[in-house]
Structures are given as C-alpha cells and as structure tokens.
Amino acid sequence: MQNAGFxxxxxxxxxxxxxxxxxxAGRVAFLLHLADTNLILAxxxxxxxxxxxxxxxxxxxxxxxxxLLGQARNFYQYAAxxxxxxxxxxxxxxxxxxxxxxxTEREFKNLLLVELPNGDWxxxxxxxxxxxxxxxxLYNQLINSSDLQLAAIAGKSIKEVAYHLKWSSExxxxxxxxxxxSHERMLKAIENLWPYTGEFFIPxxxxxxxxxxxxxxxxxxxxxxxxxxxxxxxxLPVPGNTYMQTGGKTGNHTEHLGFILAEMQYLQxxxxxxxx
Amino acid sequence: MxxxxxxxxxxxxxxxxxxxxxxxxxxxxLDLGIVRSVKVNDDKIDxxxxxxxxxxxxxxxxxxxxxxxxxxxxxxxITITSVLSPAWTTNWMTVVGKEKLKAYGIAPPNPxxxxxxxxxxxxxxxxxxxxxxxxxxxxxxxxxxxxxKALYQCGECREPFDYxxxx
Numbered sequence: 253m254q255n256a257g258f259x260x261x262x263x264x265x266x267x268x269x270x271x272x273x274x275x276x277a278g279r280v281a282f283l284l285h286l287a288d289t290n291l292i293l294a295x296x297x298x299x300x301x302x303x304x305x306x307x308x309x310x311x312x313x314x315x316x317x318x319x320l321l322g323q324a325r326n327f328y329q330y331a332a333x334x335x336x337x338x339x340x341x342x343x344x345x346x347x348x349x350x351x352x353x354x355x356t357e358r359e360f361k362n363l364l365l366v367e368l369p370n371g372d373w374x375x376x377x378x379x380x381x382x383x384x385x386x387x388x389x390l391y392n393q394l395i396n397s398s399d400l401q402l403a404a405i406a407g408k409s410i411k412e413v414a415y416h417l418k419w420s421s422e423x424x425x426x427x428x429x430x431x432x433x434s435h436e437r438m439l440k441a442i443e444n445l446w447p448y449t450g451e452f453f454i455p456x457x458x459x460x461x462x463x464x465x466x467x468x469x470x471x472x473x474x475x476x477x478x479x480x481x482x483x484x485x486x487x488l489p490v491p492g493n494t495y496m497q498t499g500g501k502t503g504n505h506t507e508h509l510g511f512i513l514a515e516m517q518y519l520q521x522x523x524x525x526x527x528x
Numbered sequence: 529m530x531x532x533x534x535x536x537x538x539x540x541x542x543x544x545x546x547x548x549x550x551x552x553x554x555x556x557x558l559d560l561g562i563v564r565s566v567k568v569n570d571d572k573i574d575x576x577x578x579x580x581x582x583x584x585x586x587x588x589x590x591x592x593x594x595x596x597x598x599x600x601x602x603x604x605x606i607t608i609t610s611v612l613s614p615a616w617t618t619n620w621m622t623v624v625g626k627e628k629l630k631a632y633g634i635a636p637p638n639p640x641x642x643x644x645x646x647x648x649x650x651x652x653x654x655x656x657x658x659x660x661x662x663x664x665x666x667x668x669x670x671x672x673x674x675x676x677k678a679l680y681q682c683g684e685c686r687e688p689f690d691y692x693x694x695x
Contacts, residue, residue, distance in 0.1 A: 308679060312671035319675060322583025326612065404613030408582055411615060411695055415670055422648050485648070 279399070280334050281361065281458035284351065285501055287327035288362035291352055292509070293383060294320035295516055296370055305373055312419060316380065319412040326405045328352055349527055353520035357509050364500040365448040367509045374427050374437035378445055381420035385478045386452045388413050389471045393463060402462070421482050428486025438488055449475075450496025459501075536568040540575070540598070547597050550589045551674050554632040557590060561620025564611060572605045573598065578616045580695070581675040618695050630658045635680065635691040655691050657682035665689075 297317035304310025328348035335346040365383060370376045391413060394406035427434040453472035455465060480490050499505065520526055544563055549555045557563050560580065567574040575594065579587045591608050598606050618637035626636035635658045654663040662684035670693065672679040678693040 308669040308671075311673070311679075312669055315671035315675055318583035318585070319581060320583070322579075322581060326582055400613070404611070404615075405582075408579075408612040408615040412582060412675075418648065419670055425648060482648075 276338070276461070278458040278461040280331050282462055283327050283331035283334070285361040285458065287324045287331060287351070288360045289366055290320045290324035290327065292362045292512060293366035294324060295512055296366060299370055300376065316416050319416065323405065323409045330401050330405065349520060353517045357505055357513060358503040360505065360509060361501050361503060363451055364497055364506055365445065365451070367506060367512060368445070368448065369508060371441065371444065372437055374434065375441040375444060377420055377423040377427060378438065378441040380416065381424045381482070382445060382449050382479070384413055384417040384420050385475050388417050389474050393467055393471065397462060399462065424482050425486040428483070428488040435487070438486070442488065442491060446491045447494055447497050451498045451500060454498055456501045537566050540566045540568065540573060543597055543601050544594065547590070547593050549586060550593070551586050552629070552634065554628045555625050557594065559622045559625025559628060561622065562616060573603055573607070575606065575608045576611055577608060578611050580616050584675055616695070618692065629692055633658050633689060634677070635689060637692045637694045655680055657685060657687070658689055659687050660685040
C-alpha cells in the first residue's frame with residue numbers, strides 16, 4: 253500500500269494481536285472493506301438515536317449500531333497491525349483511529365448500501381435486514397478462514413449478528429404484512445434498496461484472496477433464499493433481475509458518503525490524535 | 529518453583545475478584561467469566577481477557593481497573609491482552625455471579641442451548657422475574673440498556689426488568 257494520509261506517528265496501544273499471517277496489501281484492503289462497511293452502517297443507524305418510533309426500538313437500533321462499531325474496531329485494529337508490519341516506512345504507524353478518521357471518500361471501501369440515507373423506518377429496517385442476512389452468511393464462511401484473527405473476529409461477531417438478523421427479519425414481516433401504509437412503505441423501500449444488493453456478491457480481487465469465487469456464488473444463493481423466505485412471510489414481492497449499482501468496494505461512492513465522513517471525521521481532523 | 533508460581537497466580541486471581549464490571553457493579557470480572565488466563569513469570573504478569581460483546585464500552589474501563597487494582601497491591605509489570613477466540617459465552621458466568629445478578633434485580637442468563645432461538649417471533653424459554661420469582665413474564669425487547677441485556681416485564685408484579693441474555 254502507498255503512504256496514504258491515514259498514517260500517524262503515534263505510539264500503538266498495548267493490544268498487539270499475536271500470530272500474524274504474512275502481511276499483504278490484499279488482506280489489509282479486505283479488512284478495511286469489512287471495517288468501513290460496519291463503521292458507516294453504525295454511523296447511519298446511530299442517526300436514529302433519540303428519533304426511533306418508540307423508546308425500546310430506539311434502544312434496539314442503537315444497540316445494533318454499537319455492535320457494528322465494535323466489530324469495525326476489531327477489523328481496523330487488525331488492519332493497522334498488518335499495515336504496520338508491511339510498511340517499509342519506519343516511524344509511520346497506522347492506528348484504528350487513523351484508519352477510521354483520516355481516510356478520504358476514495359479510500360473508503362464500504363458497500364454502497366450502508367451509506368444511503370436512512371429514509372423512513374421501513375427503509376432502515378429493510379437495509380438492516382438485507383445487510384444482516386449477507387453479514388451472517390459471510391461471517392459463517394470467515395469463521396473457517398485460515399487467517400486465525402479474522403476467524404476469531406467473525407466467530408465473535410456472528411453471535412451478535414444472529415440477534416440483528418432475527419430482529420430485522422421480524423420488522424420486515426411486521427411492516428410487510430402490517431397495514432396498507434406499512435406495506436406500501438416496504439414496497440417503496442424495496443424499490444430504493446434492491447439495486448444496491450448486487451454489490452455484495454460481485455467480488456473484488458482483494459476479496460477473492462480470502463474467499464474464493466465459488467464461496468461468493470454460494471453466499472449469493474443462500475442470501476436470496478433467506479430473503480425470499482422472509483418476503484413470503486411478509487407478503488412482499490421479490491424483485492426480478494435488475495441493474496445493480498457497484499463501486500463502493502473500490503472507493504467510487506454515492507454523493508452521500510462525503511457528508512457522513514465530514515460529520516464523523518470532524519473531531520479527529522480538528523483535534524488530531526484523539527483516541528476512542 | 530512451579531508451586532511458588534501457582535501461589536503468585538493465586539494471589540492475582542484473588543485481587544481480580546475485587547475488580548468489578550463498571551456497568552453491573554455487583555459482578556466481579558471473574559463472575560463475568562471474561563478473565564481467561566493469568567500467568568506470572570518472576571515479576572511479569574500476563575493477563576488475558578475477552579470482551580462480552582464486540583462493542584462493549586466497558587472493556588477499556590475494565591482493563592484500566594485491573595491495572596489500577598494490581599498497582600495498588602504493588603504489581604507493576606503488567607500486560608493485559610484481549611483475545612476474541614473462543615468467543616465469550618454466558619455459560620462462563622459463575623454460579624455465584626448468577627446469584628449476585630438475581631439479588632441485584634437482573635434475571636441471570638438461562639443455559640444457552642435452551643434459549644437462543646433464532647426462529648422469528650419465537651417465544652423464549654420462560655425467564656423468571658428476579659423480583660417476585662414469577663415465570664409469567666414477557667419479552668419487551670431483545671435489546672436492553674446495555675448490549676448484554678434484554679428487556680422483560682413481569683405479568684405478576686408488573687415490574688419491568690433486565691435479563692442478562694444468553695450469548
């Protein structure tokens with residue numbers, strides 16, 4: 253990797269992960285993709301804080317936000333460790349903070365889906381559902397990774413995602429098979445979000461270094477099966493083939509990401525070297 | 529030599545019993561089951577801990593508190609490492625810990641295999657009200673005041689209460 257803007261000269265924390273694999277740019281990119289996606293969705297969900305439909309659900313969505321943030325930290329910490337091992341620039345150190353807060357839009361590798369505006373509650377629920385189904389399947393694969401730290405993070409996270417999946421599935425059913433208005437809103441949400449789901453399964457090179465193409469294809473099949481099951485219970489139609497948006501994984505984002513980063517990175521850029 | 533080391537480690541475990549979870553202060557870090565190992569080599573102490581949830585904001589505080597408590601007892605050369613695997617489970621919570629939770633007004637976790645049901649709208653295994661002991665309780669939300677708790681309400685005494693959810 254190049255000497256990007258996100259490296260600090262700060263001393264690292266005491267948490268060094270043991271037993272690192274041979275460092276590689278592809279692995280770091282893959283970890284950043286996972287971390288960025290979690291971080292941006294955490295940030296989006298956190299926008300509901302104080303605005304949820306009722307108190308208990310407000311707490312639920314912010315709990316999920318916190319889980320995603322914690323998972324993002326684990327990925328960033330590991331990416332920073334690998335980066336620091338592989339860099340040939342002595343004295344330059346990446347940290348979880350520099351990776352999250354000092355990279356630009358074009359350096360972020362998150363899925364486009366997670367940076368889209370929240371819309372109404374239906375759209376936020378549907379996005380969480382689409383994402384949780386995907387994330388559950390993905391982590392289920394990564395648990396078996398030969399990269400032991402990646403497998404450990406996935407094993408830790410999947411227990412949390414199981415709760416996200418259950419909760420968001422219930423909301424899709426509740427709204428889809430609810431009132432006329434809630435059903436209408438879900439239809440609208442499907443129309444808005446569906447074109448952003450194809451990106452999950454279109455692999456970048458940095459992904460195929462850790463997940464082979466067959467695995468990606470089987471993830472796609474399992475995802476569609478689960479979504480179809482829940483949509484059936486929710487009396488919602490599964491859209492047919494349509495044009496799928498891509499670009500997030502390689503840093504080509506919608507206009508929304510810049511605004512998120514501006515808000516999220518303000519503090520770190522204004523008061524450099526702040527820590528979590 | 530081995531014997532001496534064990535006695536030293538035993539002392540550390542006893543000190544750790546005095547470090548509490550900042551969010552559920554009746555529980556020690558040992559009750560929670562998050563201390564995975566203690567190793568003593570001469571004056572060097574290595575402690576391994578594991579988070580309950582990935583985003584648990586108490587972890588940094590817990591690490592700080594462990595260090596502070598050991599410093600208080602004169603230990604200086606301390607390394608605290610976080611590991612993620614094997615992932616923490618409520619099964620590691622001690623029996624004493626579960627009793628303390630209940631006395632504190634939080635329903636302790638049921639054994640994992642009974643209650644972790646991912647089926648939609650599934651009725652959970654009955655959770656006992658920590659206040660009046662009734663099993664006539666219902667789930668309000670899987671997500672409570674902290675990541676590790678769910679929100680319940682008792683149908684008898686009508687009180688809402690936290691349940692330390694299975695994980």
